[in-house]
Amino acid sequence: xxxxxxxxxxxxxxxxxxxxxxxxxxxxxxxxxxxxxxxxxxxxxxxxxxxxxxxxxxxxxxxxxxxxxxxxxxxxxxxxxxxxxxxxxxxxxxxxxxxxxxxxxxxxxxxxxxxxxxxxxxxxxxxxxxxxxxxxxxxxxxxxxxxxxxxxxxxxxxxxxxxxxxxxxxxxxxxxxxxxxxxxxxxxxxxxxxxxxxxxxxxxxxxxxxxxxxxxxxxxxxxxxxxxxxxxxxxxxxxxxxxxxxxxxxxxxxxxxxxxxxxxxxxxxxxxxxxxxxxxxxxxxxxxxxxxxxxxxxxxxxxxxxx
Amino acid sequence: xxxxxxxxxxxxxxxxxxxxxxxxxxxxxxxxxxxxxxxxxxxxxxxxxxxxxxxxxxxxxxxxxxxxxxxxxxxxxxxxxxxxxxxxxxxxxxxxxxxxxxxxxxxxxxxxxxxxxxxxxxxxxxxxxxxxxxxxxxxxxxxxxxxxxxxxxxxxxxxxxxxxxxxxxxxxxxxxxxxxxxxxxxxxxxxxxxxxxxxxxxxxxxxxxxxxxxxxxxxxxxxxxxxxxxxxxxxxxxxxxxxxxxxxxxxxxxxxxxxxxxxxxxxxxxxxxxxxxxxxxxxxxxxxxxxx
Numbered sequence: 001x002x003x004x005x006x007x008x009x010x011x012x013x014x015x016x017x018x019x020x021x022x023x024x025x026x027x028x029x030x031x032x033x034x035x036x037x038x039x040x041x042x043x044x045x046x047x048x049x050x051x052x053x054x055x056x057x058x059x060x061x062x063x064x065x066x067x068x069x070x071x072x073x074x075x076x077x078x079x080x081x082x083x084x085x086x087x088x089x090x091x092x093x094x095x096x097x098x099x100x101x102x103x104x105x106x107x108x109x110x111x112x113x114x115x116x117x118x119x120x121x122x123x124x125x126x127x128x129x130x131x132x133x134x135x136x137x138x139x140x141x142x143x144x145x146x147x148x149x150x151x152x153x154x155x156x157x158x159x160x161x162x163x164x165x166x167x168x169x170x171x172x173x174x175x176x177x178x179x180x181x182x183x184x185x186x187x188x189x190x191x192x193x194x195x196x197x198x199x200x201x202x203x204x205x206x207x208x209x210x211x212x213x214x215x216x217x218x219x220x221x222x223x224x225x226x227x228x229x230x231x232x233x234x235x236x237x238x239x240x241x242x243x244x245x246x247x248x249x250x251x252x253x254x255x256x257x258x259x260x261x262x263x264x265x266x267x268x269x270x271x272x273x274x275x276x277x278x279x280x281x282x283x284x285x286x287x288x289x290x291x292x293x294x295x296x297x298x299x300x301x302x303x304x305x306x307x
Numbered sequence: 308x309x310x311x312x313x314x315x316x317x318x319x320x321x322x323x324x325x326x327x328x329x330x331x332x333x334x335x336x337x338x339x340x341x342x343x344x345x346x347x348x349x350x351x352x353x354x355x356x357x358x359x360x361x362x363x364x365x366x367x368x369x370x371x372x373x374x375x376x377x378x379x380x381x382x383x384x385x386x387x388x389x390x391x392x393x394x395x396x397x398x399x400x401x402x403x404x405x406x407x408x409x410x411x412x413x414x415x416x417x418x419x420x421x422x423x424x425x426x427x428x429x430x431x432x433x434x435x436x437x438x439x440x441x442x443x444x445x446x447x448x449x450x451x452x453x454x455x456x457x458x459x460x461x462x463x464x465x466x467x468x469x470x471x472x473x474x475x476x477x478x479x480x481x482x483x484x485x486x487x488x489x490x491x492x493x494x495x496x497x498x499x500x501x502x503x504x505x506x507x508x509x510x511x512x513x514x515x516x517x518x519x520x521x522x523x524x525x526x527x528x529x530x531x532x533x534x535x536x537x538x539x540x541x542x543x544x545x546x547x548x549x550x551x552x553x554x555x556x557x558x559x560x561x562x563x564x565x566x567x568x569x570x571x572x573x574x575x576x577x578x579x580x581x582x583x584x585x586x587x588x589x590x591x592x593x594x595x596x597x598x599x
Contacts, residue, residue, distance in 0.1 A: 024353070084425070084428035091422060092420055109323050110318060125314075153315060157317075189316060
């Protein structure tokens with residue numbers, strides 16, 4: 001799962017104001033991940049950012065580029081490559097699901113026959129194959145979410161915006177939705193932008209995150225990098241550890257800190273593996289009772305950004 | 308993205324031209340519209356008048372048929388501007404009824420279900436959305452107004468000869484322009500009302516009221532103050548003045564002369580209603596409304 005070289009989205013001092021209220025202010029930077037998580041508390045501007053990128057709101061200053069195309073000057077070309085799953089219920093109640101998804105495919109430019117074929121395929125893909133001839137108004141909340149996902153992917157976009165896709169879903173439906181998002185991401189054919197206030201969902205699916213706070217970028221990080229880096233931080237809980245054990249660890253070149261009785265934290269150096277720690281412990285008759293990778297969770301990153 | 312593969316695949320096939328995408332809306336709308344038996348029945352009735360008028364034209368030119376029915380040619384209504392004017396008046400009434408049935412649901416259904424973001428997140432502009440919705444009515448109403456009107460004109464020209472055609476081209480112009488004006492007005496009114504009044508029945512009622520209540524009020528004011536200018540707020544009367552002018556029909560034969568508006572002001576009044584409807588539509592046809 002390697003990030004593409006060219007940024008998918010480039011924010012260029014993007015500012016959006018509604019009346020006198022500034023909603024997004026000077027957003028700047030490239031987003032390169034295969035799955036980008038948009039995080040932030042309510043009112044941070046996540047949905048407004050998505051809407052602006054889709055062309056629903058005009059930037060009051062700055063701009064953004066999607067696949068190198070300016071959202072101001074090439075709005076239509078940009079939208080040919082985008083799929084969008086809105087947060088709120090959005091559908092046409094009197095239509096059967098397959099008819100609805102077909103209509104959306106045709107509006108995206110697919111000829112009628114191809115649109116119908118892809119509508120069936122998309123509905124099977126998201127798991128609504130058996131219910132595709134039912135009217136949307138009769139669907140449960142989970143099914144409506146899946147129908148929204150189907151219409152977002154039916155035309156095979158390169159970039160898919162998912163706004164709170166797991167909202168209101170029960171645990172099995174939520175897991176299914178996350179699995180679908182990961183599958184789309186791993187297919188390598190589309191980049192996913194996932195806006196959510198559920199950190200766990202973002203952590204499960206995304207390799208890059210953008211945290212917004214009060215319309216500004218509070219943090220941006222490559223989760224993959226973080227995960228790789230954090231694999232070097234260890235927390236040990238031992239029995240029988242002595243100063244000699246700590247010195248032996250230091251002799252491997254690892255920095256360490258004693259955090260409590262029989263507990264220590266350390267940073268593994270390159271070339272040092274966990275089995276080396278077990279070897280040292282065995283030689284000194286020290287029991288390693290617990291060993292954790294002490295990584296910064298997304299929650300830690302988020303909370304730091306919110307400070 | 309074949310069903311058996313169950314993986315996400317991009318679409319690599321042919322795409323339809325951008326300019327033609329708005330036609331997707333009427334194509335899908337007609338499926339729903341013609342599922343209604345009431346609508347289908349009314350739509351069929353709309354062709355009775357053109358059929359009768361075609362028979363009348365035919366009778367005018369068929370001595371054998373006249374002899375068979377023992378009718379004198381002079382007993383049949385003459386085929387002239389008045390003939391086509393009456394045709395247009397009848398078909399316009401049917402056009403109004405069809406609009407009441409179809410129009411009010413066109414935009415409101417999408418607004419009620421928040422479907423507009425799904426249209427507008429695609430390479431599909433607000434103008435194309437309105438054009439798509441408008442074309443549902445424009446195509447339907449054209450089929451019952453100027454299309455049969457011009458077919459009748461061509462039929463009469465064919466039977467009467469080239470001389471009649473050249474001498475009466477203005478009739479074709481009047482039928483076409485009069486129909487288009489009525490269609491545009493009905494379409495924009497119903498779309499604007501559909502956008503602002505999400506309840507279909509209420510929107511239908513409002514459309515009916517929009518064409519009847521101003522007429523009553525304008526007539527009252529007109530009588531009280533003895534002025535024709537109150538009709539500027541009465542779209543059906545404005546249209547009547549313009550259509551009468553197109554058919555070289557003297558409107559003052561239906562009203563007192565002081566009640567008749569100058570035609571130029573009727574055109575301006577109609578343009579005002581069109582602009583107002585478009586403005587109302589532009590306020591509502593948005594992916595999301597921003598409240599500042």
